Amino acid sequence: MSRLKGIDISNWSGSVDFRGVRDSGVEIVYIQATEGTFYTDPYLQEFYDGAKEHGLKIGFYHFFNPGSSPTPREQARYFVDAISGMEVDCRLAIDLEQTRGLSKEEVSRQAVEFLREVEEYSHKKVVVYTYTNFAQTELDRKSGIGDYPVWIAQYSENPPEYNPIWGDKYAGWQYSDSGYIDGIDANVDLDTFYDEILLEDSSKIHGERKKESNHSIVKYYTVQKGDTLTQIAKKFDTTVKEIESINGIFDPNQIYVGEVLKIYPSSRPIISRKKSFYRTYVVQRGDTLTYIASRFKTTVDELVKLNDLSNPNLIYVGEILKIPTIKDIKRTASVSEHMHTLTYVVRDGDTLTSIAKRFHTTVNQIAKLNNISDENLIYIGQVLKIETSASSSLERSFSGSYVVKSGDTLSSIANRFDTTVNELVRLNNIPNPDLIYVGEVLRI
Numbered sequence: 001m002s003r004l005k006g007i008d009i010s011n012w013s014g015s016v017d018f019r020g021v022r023d024s025g026v027e028i029v030y031i032q033a034t035e036g037t038f039y040t041d042p043y044l045q046e047f048y049d050g051a052k053e054h055g056l057k058i059g060f061y062h063f064f065n066p067g068s069s070p071t072p073r074e075q076a077r078y079f080v081d082a083i084s085g086m087e088v089d090c091r092l093a094i095d096l097e098q099t100r101g102l103s104k105e106e107v108s109r110q111a112v113e114f115l116r117e118v119e120e121y122s123h124k125k126v127v128v129y130t131y132t133n134f135a136q137t138e139l140d141r142k143s144g145i146g147d148y149p150v151w152i153a154q155y156s157e158n159p160p161e162y163n164p165i166w167g168d169k170y171a172g173w174q175y176s177d178s179g180y181i182d183g184i185d186a187n188v189d190l191d192t193f194y195d196e197i198l199l200e201d202s203s204k205i206h207g208e209r210k211k212e213s214n215h216s217i218v219k220y221y222t223v224q225k226g227d228t229l230t231q232i233a234k235k236f237d238t239t240v241k242e243i244e245s246i247n248g249i250f251d252p253n254q255i256y257v258g259e260v261l262k263i264y265p266s267s268r269p270i271i272s273r274k275k276s277f278y279r280t281y282v283v284q285r286g287d288t289l290t291y292i293a294s295r296f297k298t299t300v301d302e303l304v305k306l307n308d309l310s311n312p313n314l315i316y317v318g319e320i321l322k323i324p325t326i327k328d329i330k331r332t333a334s335v336s337e338h339m340h341t342l343t344y345v346v347r348d349g350d351t352l353t354s355i356a357k358r359f360h361t362t363v364n365q366i367a368k369l370n371n372i373s374d375e376n377l378i379y380i381g382q383v384l385k386i387e388t389s390a391s392s393s394l395e396r397s398f399s400g401s402y403v404v405k406s407g408d409t410l411s412s413i414a415n416r417f418d419t420t421v422n423e424l425v426r427l428n429n430i431p432n433p434d435l436i437y438v439g440e441v442l443r444i
Contacts, residue, residue, distance in 0.1 A: 020183025059090030
């Protein structure tokens with residue numbers, strides 16, 4: 001059975017550089033399409049175009065709202081209509097993580113009704129996305145929901161726990177909600193998918209492609225033989241400078257055939273890509289602010305402040321709360337010390353002491369994790385496991401990167417990115433600022 005590296009994204013991921021996503025080894029991208037019958041993700045078209053252009057396998061999901069209105073059938077048709085004309089490679093997914101006070105029998109019945117309608121209306125197979133705990137406590141195995149495969153969420157290094165609906169079998173496993181992928185300037189959900197998640201044939205959803213929303217203004221262009229940035233800018237009614245800025249091009253004479261450029265035509269209104277610093281959560285039966293804060297790695301005080309709550313002990317089922325994203329938590333609140341294991345390739349000049357300092361850990365911890373008996377014996381190219389806290393990994397997550405080119409100096413790179421040589425030295429643990437090499441990847 002093949003294992004496929006995947007992510008799932010929505011508007012709170014912000015604008016995505018799909019070249020970076022692809023080059024990081026991601027094969028499958030699940031994109032939020034809709035919620036209820038009132039919300040279509042404003043990035044849907046942009047995400048689809050970008051993922052498609054870069055050869056990624058695409059799936060779509062719908063955030064399901066249990067209840068009497070809108071009905072499951074109405075939500076199913078709203079979902080399928082939103083992705084009409086788009087090619088899909090993976091099962092269409094229901095995101096099932098709310099009860100809105102309904103019994104597990106009723107939630108399960110409605111979910112099955114939604115899934116059946118999606119299959120009938122789209123002629124595509126489906127999958128259920130849910131949490132292990134939700135499957136254990138909020139779903140009814142007699143409903144038939146277990147007849148559909150599951151994409152299960154459980155954030156740990158160990159495989160998902162047994163649940164009474166699907167046992168220990170799953171088509172996908174979301175193992176982290178705080179990962180880092182090149183091309184995305186926010187923490188991202190990380191998934192492992194298996195062959196069952198894939199449709200037998202990739203094909204378009206019936207119907208005509210929707211007109212682009214005003215929020216989806218990006219175009220993708222693949223550089224052809226003989227192209228220049230001046231010609232491309234003229235074609236899309238924009239400027240060379242704008243294309244350079246968007247795509248991180250520092251030499252307008254260095255573009256290559258097959259390169260995919262992101263274009264914002266100047267003839268259309270440029271909408272700010274400023275990210276909202278929160279997602280939303282619907283309060284479930286039994287929830288407390290303490291539990292919600294723990295689940296989303298934030299604090300009760302931050303939730304009270306963000307939602308203007310007068311009494312933190314008074315929240316009600318169905319209430320929609322704003323939840324700060326990891327980036328916002330770093331800005332405004334303390335982050336719990338949840339540990340993450342990363343990898344680092346040793347380079348010239350590195351010592352265990354300098355590596356430990358960079359990643360906010362200790363020499364002893366690195367040595368123990370990597371079975372290093374002599375702390376003074378590490379070699380260039382050696383791959384080390386690094387266990388570090390969420391707070392330090394956050395610092396890395398929101399730093400960009402730059403590949404050193406011929407003629408670059410730290411001073412020229414610092415000027416280009418509006419930073420300082422000292423800051424680059426600090427971020428990259430550079431022992432000699434006069435010694436950088438072509439191809440070296442620097443954190444910016």
